[in-house]
Amino acid sequence: MSRFNLEILLGIILVTLSTVVVVVYGLNEEGRMERESEAQHGKAIEVGAGLYESNCSGCHGLKGEGILGLCPPLNDTHFFTDRLKEVGWSGTLEDYIVSTVASGRTTSTRPDQFAGQGNPAMPAWSDQYGGPLRPDQIQNIATFVMNWEATAKEGVVIEALPTPTPSAEDLADPVARGRQVYLDKGCGGCHTIEGLSAGTVGPNQSNIGSMAETRIPGMPAEDYIRESILDPSAYIVEGYQDNIMPKNYDELIEAAQLDDLVAFLLAQQ
Amino acid sequence: MLRTLRTIDIQDLRQKAAAAIDHRVRIITAGLGIDELRAVLRGDPPTEKPNPRFKVHTASFLFHIRPRYYQRGSTILTHTFRLGFFTTFFFGVELITGIILMIYYVPTPEGAYASMLKIMSEVPFGNLMRDLHRLGAEATVIFTFLHMLRTYFTGSYKGERTFTWLTGVILLGITLFLSFFGYLLPWDQLAYWAVTIGTSMAESAPLFGNEVNLLLRGAPDIGAGGLLRAYLLHIILLPLLALLVLSIHYYKVAREHGISLPARMEEGNVSPEVKKTAKQRWDYLPDLFSHEVYLVVLGLFLLLAVTIFFYGGAPLENIANPQQTPLDTKSPWYFWWLQGLLKLGDKTIMGIIIPTLIVILLLAVPYIDRNPHRSFVKRPIAVGLGVLLLLVLILLSYMGLPQYGIETPAATRIIQDMSPEEGHGPLNQVSYDQLQPGFYIVNETPTENLCPEMDFGCPELEEFFSLYSFRVNEAIESGDLQNGEAVMVIENWQEDLKKNTMRITWDDSETGEKKSYERHIYIHRNTSGE
Numbered sequence: 001m002s003r004f005n006l007e008i009l010l011g012i013i014l015v016t017l018s019t020v021v022v023v024v025y026g027l028n029e030e031g032r033m034e035r036e037s038e039a040q041h042g043k044a045i046e047v048g049a050g051l052y053e054s055n056c057s058g059c060h061g062l063k064g065e066g067i068l069g070l071c072p073p074l075n076d077t078h079f080f081t082d083r084l085k086e087v088g089w090s091g092t093l094e095d096y097i098v099s100t101v102a103s104g105r106t107t108s109t110r111p112d113q114f115a116g117q118g119n120p121a122m123p124a125w126s127d128q129y130g131g132p133l134r135p136d137q138i139q140n141i142a143t144f145v146m147n148w149e150a151t152a153k154e155g156v157v158i159e160a161l162p163t164p165t166p167s168a169e170d171l172a173d174p175v176a177r178g179r180q181v182y183l184d185k186g187c188g189g190c191h192t193i194e195g196l197s198a199g200t201v202g203p204n205q206s207n208i209g210s211m212a213e214t215r216i217p218g219m220p221a222e223d224y225i226r227e228s229i230l231d232p233s234a235y236i237v238e239g240y241q242d243n244i245m246p247k248n249y250d251e252l253i254e255a256a257q258l259d260d261l262v263a264f265l266l267a268q269q
Numbered sequence: 270m271l272r273t274l275r276t277i278d279i280q281d282l283r284q285k286a287a288a289a290i291d292h293r294v295r296i297i298t299a300g301l302g303i304d305e306l307r308a309v310l311r312g313d314p315p316t317e318k319p320n321p322r323f324k325v326h327t328a329s330f331l332f333h334i335r336p337r338y339y340q341r342g343s344t345i346l347t348h349t350f351r352l353g354f355f356t357t358f359f360f361g362v363e364l365i366t367g368i369i370l371m372i373y374y375v376p377t378p379e380g381a382y383a384s385m386l387k388i389m390s391e392v393p394f395g396n397l398m399r400d401l402h403r404l405g406a407e408a409t410v411i412f413t414f415l416h417m418l419r420t421y422f423t424g425s426y427k428g429e430r431t432f433t434w435l436t437g438v439i440l441l442g443i444t445l446f447l448s449f450f451g452y453l454l455p456w457d458q459l460a461y462w463a464v465t466i467g468t469s470m471a472e473s474a475p476l477f478g479n480e481v482n483l484l485l486r487g488a489p490d491i492g493a494g495g496l497l498r499a500y501l502l503h504i505i506l507l508p509l510l511a512l513l514v515l516s517i518h519y520y521k522v523a524r525e526h527g528i529s530l531p532a533r534m535e536e537g538n539v540s541p542e543v544k545k546t547a548k549q550r551w552d553y554l555p556d557l558f559s560h561e562v563y564l565v566v567l568g569l570f571l572l573l574a575v576t577i578f579f580y581g582g583a584p585l586e587n588i589a590n591p592q593q594t595p596l597d598t599k600s601p602w603y604f605w606w607l608q609g610l611l612k613l614g615d616k617t618i619m620g621i622i623i624p625t626l627i628v629i630l631l632l633a634v635p636y637i638d639r640n641p642h643r644s645f646v647k648r649p650i651a652v653g654l655g656v657l658l659l660l661v662l663i664l665l666s667y668m669g670l671p672q673y674g675i676e677t678p679a680a681t682r683i684i685q686d687m688s689p690e691e692g693h694g695p696l697n698q699v700s701y702d703q704l705q706p707g708f709y710i711v712n713e714t715p716t717e718n719l720c721p722e723m724d725f726g727c728p729e730l731e732e733f734f735s736l737y738s739f740r741v742n743e744a745i746e747s748g749d750l751q752n753g754e755a756v757m758v759i760e761n762w763q764e765d766l767k768k769n770t771m772r773i774t775w776d777d778s779e780t781g782e783k784k785s786y787e788r789h790i791y792i793h794r795n796t797s798g799e
Binding site: 002003004005007008010011014015017018021022025026029030032033035036037038039040041042043045046047049050053063135136144147148150151241242243244 | 312379382383386389390391393394396397555556559560562563566567569570573574577587588592593762763764765766768789791792793794795796
């Protein structure tokens with residue numbers, strides 16, 4: 001057989017084989033796409049779980065159990081069955097979660113049960129509204145929260161909290177006032193002060209009063225704290241990321257409140 | 270009426286019709302009649318004189334860019350290995366699969382990664398197209414490089430081929446840039462950080478580095494602007510440039526100097542008989558043409574088979590996160606040599622000046638090398654230098670591996686190796702059901718019979734835990750983890766979701782302070798045990 005004819009013969013065999021391979025591949029394609037979709041869904045839950053732990057668990061609980069009187073649980077049946085009717089949401093629950101995480105809550109919808117962490121009750125988390133999370137991250141968190149449906153717990157009974165009234169003595173003390181500012185502005189959502197808050201997005205502030213001095217040589221602790229609130233990018237603590245903390249606290253906090261807050265933080269030795 | 274019918278001669282009519290059809294066919298085939306076409310397809314000798322097959326090469330556009338013939342000696346398989354042909358073949362594969370992928374791809378940070386997920390899970394054959402495109406890209410790089418090596422070692426860049434070599438080096442550059450910018454498009458962590466490192470090299474260029482970096486990225490950091498620029502470079506500018514230079518490169522070979530003869534046939538001490546046979550013509554029609562069709566079919570079959578049966582799939586890591594640098598940043602393997610160079614010293618010198626010198630050297634090879642001989646033995650310096658540079662390239666690539674020369678703290682390294690932030694590690698090999706919730710302490714919990722309550726035990730978990738224990742003990746013995754302790758806690762977290770906390774504590778060797786490192790790894794049923 002000449003080379004020419006041999007190549008034609010082999011060519012025909014190869015074309016047939018290639019066709020068979022592609023057809024067989026095509027027959028399995030439906031199943032493969034389904035498995036891929038499931039794997040992507042699983043991956044979204046994994047990523048969402050990590051994001052939830054570092055951003056949401058401080059208030060809503062590591063396993064979505066919430067904090068009585070402050071933040072609602074996310075793993076209870078009420079959330080999956082009645083919550084949409086309660087707030088009059090016309091979309092799906094997943095959309096509702098995405099929307100709530102993205103824009104936060106300026107005031108609590110159930111102030112007698114879950115007061116939230118102050119004003120706003122829940123901060124906006126979307127980077128479009130000054131928060132740290134991208135849309136895809138919020139979507140993953142929603143996918144993770146939705147996955148609680150199967151194991152959601154029956155009725156968590158909630159009693160109204162007595163509203164604490166600050167005493168006159170507290171109001172006279174700038175540190176006590178600063179503590180209130182710290183809570184009202186939601187600092188604890190990202191920062192930890194032992195016994196007060198447990199955020200892990202930003203540096204631990206349990207002993208910021210003594211640490212602050214050591215950060216930038218020559219800069220007094222008070223100036224360092226003030227600068228870090230107003231211009232978070234000026235100094236980034238090792239191991240943490242830039243551009244996460246909102247940069248508009250000069251608009252959000254009045255000058256007098258800022259003084260109190262700095263005084264409170266300085267007192268954290 | 271009847272009379273006219275009676276005068277029509279059927280024989281005559283048939284001849285006239287045949288002539289008319291033959292005429293039309295000749296117009297389409299640029300000169301080949303029906304009988305001749307049949308002869309070409311059968312591999313028979315020409316039916317007419319003068320040979321009408323040569324006319325095709327002047328009358329048809331597609332055939333005028335093809336050679337009329339190659340010399341028989343130059344088509345010996347072990348001389349060229351068809352490397353140039355297959356480079357072009359893979360370039361064609363990239364064009365076709367690339368256009369199909371473009372249908373679904375959105376070049377924005379919000380849309381890019383989502384379109385990847387969509388291509389993989391919702392588009393029939395989408396994943397195959399992506400794998401083909403990825404594998405084809407790597408094959409293009411490999412074949413371009415091998416083609417260049419072949420040309421270099423057979424001395425086929427001399428005399429009238431100097432300029433062809435030069436265009437070839439430009440094509441190598443275009444190929445590398447094409448794959449570099451294509452690398453960014455999936456917009457995952459791998460893409461984002463590899464390209465960030467690559468473009469930051471441009472930043473260190475003297476004089477205009479900052480401007481080049483801004484021009485490439487569209488902003489100080491890669492974002493929407495950088496992605497769009499990479500996309501446009503990848504789909505328009507660079508392919509057009511490649512087509513242009515490829516045309517110049519190929520036309521020189523096809524119509525001017527042909528493929529070089531093996532050196533021994535050209536200048537070696539062989540009989541005139543061999544020389545004569547070597548110079549015999551191998552006509553494009555029909556032999557080369559059918560051979561090319563055969564090679565395309567062969568290439569397609571092999572590519573499909575490798576992609577479907579052997580290739581693990583083009584990687585897709587987590588979505589790009591500018592705020593989180595992954596632990597092991599790795600460039601594509603064909604840039605490892607550059608990563609290795611960068612570890613040796615200054616960014617400007619190693620990342621810009623030396624690569625520029627290499628390019629200039631490559632371009633100038635045929636102009637520096639004035640030795641007219643082509644056979645191995647008569648050009649020892651060129652061959653020696655070539656082998657030496659090849660070895661240096663391999664060495665540099667080895668040094669470019671993320672494992673080389675980069676110190677990661679022992680605890681971080683161990684946990685990263687057990688379950689990497691991106692991609693799959695030993696932990697992902699454990700099937701979901703074997704991840705028995707519990708508290709596992711290295712050197713306390715026995716590594717055997719971990720799950721007595723499970724029907725068939727949990728050999729995969731045991732294997733994983735043994736590996737973890739082994740790595741921790743290894744580090745304790747080498748002194749990297751003083752008083753090291755390690756635990757692993759597996760918890761049921763949600764439906765089909767488990768959490769594995771891996772924590773290592775040790776005493777800092779300098780301050781004696783207690784230190785700890787931990788990672789929380791979530792594992793979903795649908796992603797584990799793959």
